[in-house]
Amino acid sequence: MTDHTTLTSVLVANRGEIARRVFRTARDLGLETVAVHSDADADAPYVAEADAAVRLPGGAPADTYLRADLIVDAALRAGADAVHPGYGFLSENAGFAQAVTDAGLTWIGPSPRAIAAMGSKTQAKRLMAAAGVPVLTEIDPAALTEAELPVIIKASAGGGGRGMRIVRALADLPGALAAARAEAASAFGDPTVFCEPYLATGRHIEVQILADAHGTVWAVGERECSIQRRHQKVVEEAPSPLVEWSPGMRERLFEAARKAAGAIDYVGAGTVEFLTDGSDRFFFLEMNTRLQVEHPVTECTTGLDLVRWQLRVAEGTPLPPSPPAPHGHAIEVRLYAEDPAAGWQPQSGTVHRLHVPGVLAEFTSPATHGLRLDSGLTDGSAVSIHYDPMLAKVISWAPTRTEAARALATALARAEVHGPTTNRDLLVNVLRHPAFLAGDTDTAFLDRHRLATLAAPLAGPDASRLSALATALADAAHRRATARALATLPSGWRNVPSQPQRTTYATRDGEITVAYRLARTGLVAEGHDDVSLTRAAPGRVVLEVAGVRRTFTVARHGTERYVDSPLGPVTLTALDRFPAPVSQVAPGSLLAPMPGTVVRVDAARGDEVIAGQPLLWLEAMKMQHRIDAPADGVLSELAVTVGQQVDVGAVLGVVSERTGADPGANTGEDTGANTGAHTGEKTDEKISEESV
Structure with missing residues (x-):
């Protein structure tokens, strides 16, 4: 970095939301923008918004966004003179930062030396202790x-919940260490882990x-990020209650x-993270x-x-003597395609509609x-x-914390989120929870207040039945x-007018059958004596319920x-009235909960197993399930191999009862299949985006 750098074009070595975020400011500053993309991201919005885009062949992060050589080459070929790393991927990789500067490009971030100093949590803690932190x-x-x-066991080379294990009994230590080391090696290329007291x-x-190259260091403000799942942030706010x-x-x-910034001559934007013990005492966690x-x-x-300040500091612009004073309160939630009620299982698929009102x-x-x-x-x-x-x-x-929480909860509840299952209901329930509104938050919030309650649907049973009627x-x-x-012909016409029209929809909690007919007196719906129809169109239905x-x-x-309404969002699946016969799934089948790759198998066909015994691991969305x-x-069938x-929904294997009969035979009795997804342990290996 020099004092007189002039930037003209910036490549963002990242994807998705953070790429769009950096492009927004770059355009405001008159800079050209360059995107890099995997094959999976070829049609992503951030790619279309960039002035130029360079393909990184492949789909997996290891083949694309984690390839420093390909990204530096892309910047040079596209004529960029600066690289912004975003967060996640190579953003805290000192070798990547050095490769960027060695290529004659401007690195939008701290020096490789500063990144390396904080790259190892164990080394960082020693540096901080020496600096009086x-x-x-x-x-x-x-x-x-x-x-x-x-x-708690942590990965020395990274965060985001990857390589973390909580140990409450000495007998669990060896297994926890082995699992944490394996995760750390997979996510960060470094198996080093360490232990510290768990609060x-x-x-x-x-x-x-925020620090410049002229010796000015701003502490801009604090944020509280205590509400977490799997050691990953879900709700963040500023200031901290x-x-x-x-x-x-x-x-x-x-x-x-x-002090932390000064100890490593930090330049650029960064974050120093602390953990409190519930009082006003705090301890250094890491520096991002x-x-x-x-x-x-x-x-x-x-x-x-x-x-904007990251880019200006990279050009050598000095910071003013002091940062602006904060005002008001801000709360951020992360809307994830995941199912909290199913052990935070990530979801994939098409987002048909994402609209947040206001x-x-x-x-x-x-x-x-x-x-x-x-x-x-x-x-x-x-x-x-x-x-x-x-x-x-x-x-x-908003001006106050209460107003910010109320406005955010209302906007989320009324948002149109059509596609994979999300954590939207949980976010709204958290924002409306009395403990959250009182500022009584900590890292065990989701456990203390029962995840099942917090993840409950915003639409109750009555609202779901009304939504199903409106949908029919x-x-x-x-x-x-x-x-x-x-x-x-009128809707619901029958040559036997006394018989209702029946439609059945599936929900995550079962099925709802709607039975109605349109008589001369209006709508007659079974189970809805106080409901009348005001208007019915393909995309909009108005009902009057008890005069409302x-x-x-x-x-x-x-x-x-x-289905969206003020009563809460409802997702329904229309069931075929005359379904074609399908082959039954063998009892005891282990079904893949999502698309993914088998990364480990710990059992063989014919092995005797016990309930809860780990059989195999499936990696999807950079997490191991x-x-x-x-x-x-008995594991009578094993249909997959590593890789x-x-x-x-694919059958991974079948666990049959220990009987004298052929353990693999399908008796025809439908006793149900099992996804086998263990909800007590989700091994987070996210390397695509920063999470903690």
């Missing part, structure tokens, strides 16, 4: 005693820093963050030497454009209080099995509107129906 004591696993439990109910607080309540804590946090996913909440409350700005903070949306997707985009399943970040900025009426109107013959008018919008994509035996028995790719 509070740290948790590192524990030698070989000397661990019962009195020191519980501990089960700590609060995760971080400080945004705990810091607001604790006199003098903000000043001490800022001073510790500035790049932009964070949650940077929008700091941008909203300070009015800064952190990407959004005032995208990829930049609104001029006044309101909603901001940062998303890598547009309607029709696909959620790939190769990358992190985050659909969008939705940010609310909308489907009838759609058939009438598209009919090629007898289109003028309710409007339902219905979108159809294949057999799926997405353990497939367990559903019951005691094999499987589709969702």
